[in-house]
Amino acid sequence: MTEAVLFMLLLGGVCGLVLSFASKIFYVYEDPRIAEVEGLLAGANCGGCGYAGCSAAAVAVVEGQAPPSVCVISGSETAALVAAVVGVDAGSAEPMRSYNTCQGGDRAVTKYHYMGINSCRALAALYGGMRECSVGCLGLGDCVRACAFDALKIGPDGYPVVDEAKCVGCGACEKVCPKNIMEIKTMSDKLLHLNQYDDRIAPCQQTCPAEIDIPKYISQIRNNDYEGAVKTIRERNPLLLSCGRVCPHPCEDLCRRGIEDEAVSINQLKRFVADYEMNSGKRIPISCALPTGKKVAVVGGGPAGLSCAYFLRRLGHEVTIFDAMPKLGGMIRYGIPEYRLPKEVLAWEIEGILNLGVKSRANVKLGRDFDMGSLVSAGYDAIFLGIGAWKDYSLKVEGEDLDGCFTGIDFLTRFAKNQQGDGGDSIKIGQKCAVIGGGNTAIDCVRTLVRLGAKEVTIVYRRTRNEMPANMVEIEAAEHEGVKFVFLAAPVRVIADDKGKAKQLEYLKMELGEPDASGRRRPVPIEGSETLLDVDMLVTAIGQGPDVSFKEDGKRMDDLGITRWNTIDSADPVALQTSIPYVFTAGDAATGASLVVEAIGGGRRAARSIHMFLSGKATTPPPKTLFKNHIPGSVFDAVDGIKQTPRVKMPELPVDERIKTFDEADLVISEDDALEESMRCLSCCLSCYNKDVADLPL
């Protein structure tokens, strides 16, 4: 008796002591919620839930991979308690859904007539596929048969279509598909996905800086599913109204249709569905992941900041946007004139993002009203710097600060503020105006000046029209609106009149020499070719860079790396993490002045990195990330079997009408045109990989 009691006393004591000390000695930090959830789970470690033990299940629940009701032993009460810990509704952890990544393809032809079992698996095993495309959907519907919930059917194009309402994300289809085309993902997984080298993506999607699934939304438009198309675009781009208006659509440059006739008018189609949503009078609901409890400060409410905030919010984080200007929008509000992007449209779009629960604070400037330290002490777990590029480069010539001389961004911003009634001095417009520069800012300046009633507007550019970096449509529009162009002219000084006002611009004539590093032929001045141009207003728009004055001493940003181009340094252009681990950047602030769509893509990539950072994972992109590269096998020089049809013409206001007002100049295409244009898409992706090019994905 005594022996037994003593023995057990000793055993219990030793076990207890050893474990107590071990728990102190081997203490490792982990999310306290894991322990809490684990405490609520049954602790039987039976493995019935499919996870290896209760602690593994707890980790999965906290990471949002398993629902709070994961435990098969505990009842619904436990699920409710677990849900309370994780901060979600019971049973509503972010659901998995099945997605078909293959859009089929019109030109995929049947290669074999297999007479045996009519199943994808058999064919994949025997022939490596039935279609000419070696990676794409075979369309025999193993996945449809595998689905226990009737959520899959073979669509009209011969590939499976998922009914999201019925799909429970069980993963049966993913497992049976021999081609890895079906995938089971949460919404967050989809938002976080970066284009991969072995993805099935068409050249347009490979080119788009925002990685929008273009063939998918075009096929949705073709099937009259405009709402679906909007959702598809929103997976990558929250600013579709703006982008549909101002994007120079690099995607169209590599459209395969363009090899044979004309590229599909991708951006017009995007604008069509975007306007369709706005004009329908109701917003298509946008789903967000469960709250994570993390707070992120987004500094800068431009396209990069808005995009980053939107994706972070959808990933479940709490976001506040800080902006130095009176209203959100950044460069697309203050840099892009009303006639290209009406403020009303922009406001509707931004409202949609703020409606998701994104908070915003206007009129606060980084480095003036707050700094990194104040954000950290306010409890923000990560900071995004999307401060844009607002500082005009100066011409560095004599007299450029004379009365009547302006810089591009400054001019556009002051005018836009004025126009919106946000204060600021009005600008006295001259009669003979000259704008120096060849980029979009210069064109925006001249077209604005035309609308403001300037008699004579001239662009002075030191190379030729072919080298102008502005969008071709914009250049053409400016020409139509009567803007004069002086090419091969390098300003050397501005001459003042006796009142100290700009009177004449003196420039040197140039000729093109050898190509420089950018591939453009270098302009070389011609000696003694000084010419004078009469002006009473001069705008220099020769480029802009980020304003990094916030980094002055005492603003607690000593550790933030800045490149020699004055952009914020991020070691990896995909990860976008700065030298301060919790600070991320994107948009013009990181790349220098660039496209809106580039900033939107950057915003999403930064949001992905921030999400990874906040989840304690590495921010480095997956090894096969396809950033600004193309899959070699997807680039063709000829495409067979195309009946030549021209692309749809964009409707626009007549020139004499539009130069009098700031009304939107470019108009939306009609529904019929949109449908017709969507038919021109070749739906190329997998179906059209060039088998002769080695190094194909898969």
Next chain:
Amino acid sequence: MGDYILLVISCILVNNILLAQYLGNCPFLGTSKKMETAVGMAMAVVFVLVMAGVITWIADTFFLKRFGLEYLRTISFILVIAALVQFVEMFLKKSIPALYAGLGIFLPLITTNCAVMGVCLINIKEEYTFMQVIVSSFGYAVGFGLALILFAGVRERILLARVPKPLQDTSIALVTAGILSLTFYAFKGMV
């Protein structure tokens, strides 16, 4: 030496812990849905089983038998195993995080795995010597891993098959386990 080889073969194949002795079936069904999980679990079992076999043998030989407290075997074994597993878990988490990432999550699952407790009891019942305990624990654990990994492989294939609805999931898994067990049945009488 020959005895030990015989013992190992007997433990892995003839008396396979999962398929012939019916021990550890909950994790057998629970962690065999995916190959990676199965491999992780198998490794963790080998790791823990050998340690548990040794430590319970020591406890039994030097304490329980000496003081005539054999009837406390069940309670002391489970306590020792539970404490050991928890200790190993904490130790790995701190000292060898890489190993913990692979095995750690499986460790708590093992506390209540009857295979571990069962093998410890078998070791005592068969009155094995210290060396035999090590060999048999290792053998049983390898047998567990072998069966688990084989089964996971089969289950991954079954997912591709069209199984009648009422038979799906656990039901078909059990029938499959039965057929797998039938193949191990062929080893009977080998040793």
Next chain:
Amino acid sequence: MAKSITQEFVKGLWDEIPPFRLVLGLCPVLAVTTTVENGLGMGLATTFVLVCSNMLVSLLRDIIPSKVRIACFIVIIATFVTVVELLMQAFTYPLFLKLGIFIPLIVVNCIVLGRSEAFAFKNPVMPSLADGLGIGIGFTLSLAALGAVREILGSGTFFNISLFGPSFQPFSLMVEAPGAFICLGLMLCIMNLVGNK
């Protein structure tokens, strides 16, 4: 809303009947169900442990710190398992011999630990008792049913009474390990067929 004590009891008999609904505690289910008698014996032993440990855990639930509750549960359960072990040795020795190491292994049966944790630790004594009894009886019934099928097919007997006469060729696979798995799998299938209507 807390369920009535009767409901707690009844749920173990069908809604949550182990091991069919909760696929847990499979080892004893497979191992000892070669005959009805063994199945019943094992089931009753488990029921005893379930009821006792559920009650004690429920009584002590305010004293046990939640960080070490699993260890405490294990001690409590192991104690009752040892009690059962000793009692069986004293009164039903042949059954004890047949069930072998599966009696001590009740300790690691996830049903027992699972009920302590999921139910008894959060509920008063009476519902815990009802829960333990319900689940225990459900478990016993399952074991007995499986035992009956395997005994009838595998040895042609029922409670050791010969059913088919000497000409019967027993389907001896059923009393071996492979038969155990297949039989349980098929019974689960039947349960699914009946239950999903």
Next chain:
Amino acid sequence: MREMIKMVVIITILCAFSGGLLAAVRNGTKDKIEYQQLKFVKGPAIREILKGSSNDPIVDRFKLKVDDAEKSFFVGIFDGNADTVAFENFGKGFGGDIGVMLGVNVKNDKIVAVGVTTHSETPGVGSKAKTDLKFAAQFAGLLLNEDFKVKTDGGQVDAISGATVSSRGVCMAVSEAGKIYKQLKPRLINKLSEFNK
């Protein structure tokens, strides 16, 4: 820290209680278990050896000290006379110890019967020592004070074909038993007389 101490203390106390409870149960069931074990493990062999006795040899048993170890002796009462005892002894076999149960008549020192109780011999060969009744029957009627050997070693016992080592083990066990018997005989007679009252 305080929390930690509390946890350790609670576990320790719980363990101690459990130890106490188990020890109590153990004490209560100890004799019963011993009886059951003897009845079901040794019982069949003892009853076989003392076939025809009018008592229950497992109830009528006593213990004597032999070289620091206790040995149980089972009494067989034939025709009202308690003149036969059965006890177990071990010899070395091929795969480990061979247990031999033998009955001896204290009046004429003759072996009544021999039975093999436990062994771990090769199935089908050495295991015949237990199953082959003819082998054990050779011992019946011989005087226990003899030195038993198999014929190949110049003795009087026919070895089981192919299992000389096992046969030797049995002989050794019986010979050893003879020595013990010789040593204890006076005390045995003493004890037996108690049963004759």
